[in-house]
Amino acid sequence: EAQVTQNPRYLITVTGKKLTVTCSQNMNHEYMSWYRQDPGLGLRQIYYSMNVEVTDKGDVPEGYKVSRKEKRNFPLILESPSPNQTSLYFCASSFDPGSYEQYFGPGTRLTVT
Amino acid sequence: KQEVTQIPAALSVPEGENLVLNCSFTDSAIYNLQWFRQDPGKGLTSLLLIQSSQREQTSGRLNASLDKSSGRSTLYIAASQPGDSATYLCAVKGLDYKLSFGAGTTVTVRA
Numbered sequence: 001e002a003q004v005t006q007n008p009r010y011l012i013t014v015t016g017k018k019l020t021v022t023c024s025q026n027m028n029h030e031y032m033s034w035y036r037q038d039p040g041l042g043l044r045q046i047y048y049s050m051n052v053e054v055t056d057k058g059d060v061p062e063g064y065k066v067s068r069k070e071k072r073n074f075p076l077i078l079e080s081p082s083p084n085q086t087s088l089y090f091c092a093s094s095f096d097p098g099s100y101e102q103y104f105g106p107g108t109r110l111t112v113t
Numbered sequence: 114k115q116e117v118t119q120i121p122a123a124l125s126v127p128e129g130e131n132l133v134l135n136c137s138f139t140d141s142a143i144y145n146l147q148w149f150r151q152d153p154g155k156g157l158t159s160l161l162l163i164q165s166s167q168r169e170q171t172s173g174r175l176n177a178s179l180d181k182s183s184g185r186s187t188l189y190i191a192a193s194q195p196g197d198s199a200t201y202l203c204a205v206k207g208l209d210y211k212l213s214f215g216a217g218t219t220v221t222v223r224a
Binding site: 031033040042043045048058088090092097098099100101102103104105106107109 | 144145147149154155156157158159162164202204206210211212214215216217
C-alpha cells in the first residue's frame with residue numbers, strides 16, 4: 001500500500017531531551033516536507049527536501065533539523081525540545097514539488113513538558 | 114505572501130443537504146489547489162487536486178471548482194451524510210512550491 005509512515009505516533013518528553021521523529025514513504029517521491037499544526041495557527045511548513053541531500057527551511061525552522069540521506073526517509077530532529085514545540089507534526093511527500101498532489105502521514109503528537 | 118481564507122469556519126447541516134465550502138487566496142500565481150479532509154486528531158486525506166489550468170475536478174459526491182483569476186475555489190459535497198463530518202482544508206501550491214493552508218471549515222452533518 002502506498003503510504004507515508006511516521007514514528008512514533010505519540011510522544012511525551014521533557015525539555016532538552018533530544019528526539020527524532022521518523023518519516024518514510026514507499027512511493028519513490030522526490031519531494032518531502034514537515035509541517036506542524038497548532039490551534040489557531042493552522043499548518044505551517046518546517047523544512048522541505050527537493051531530493052536526496054537537498055533540504056531547505058520552511059516558515060518555522062527554528063529548533064528543528066532534518067536530513068535526507070535516502071530518498072524514502074526524512075527524519076525530523078529536535079536537538080533540545082522546548083514546550084513551545086508541543087504540537088501535531090505531519091510529514092508529507094509528492095513526486096515533485098510542483099504539480100503533483102501531496103500525501104500526508106498520520107501525524108505525530110508531541111508533548112514537551 | 115500567499116494568504117488563504119476559508120469561509121465559513123464552521124457549518125452544521127441536516128443529513129441530505131448539499132455542502133458548499135469556500136476558499137479564497139490572494140496570489141493567483143499558483144501550481145494547483147488541493148482540498149483535504151481531516152478528522153479530529155488525525156492526518157490529512159487528499160480529496161481533490163485541481164491544477165492551475167483546470168476549472169474543476171469531480172470525485173463521486175465531491176466537486177471542486179477553481180477560478181484562478183478571482184482567487185477562489187469552492188468544494189461542493191452532494192447529499193451530505195453524517196460520515197462527512199470533519200474539517201475540510203484548502204491548500205494552495207505557489208510557484209515557489211510552498212503549500213499554504215487555510216484554517217479550515219469544520220462541518221457537522223446532523224442525522
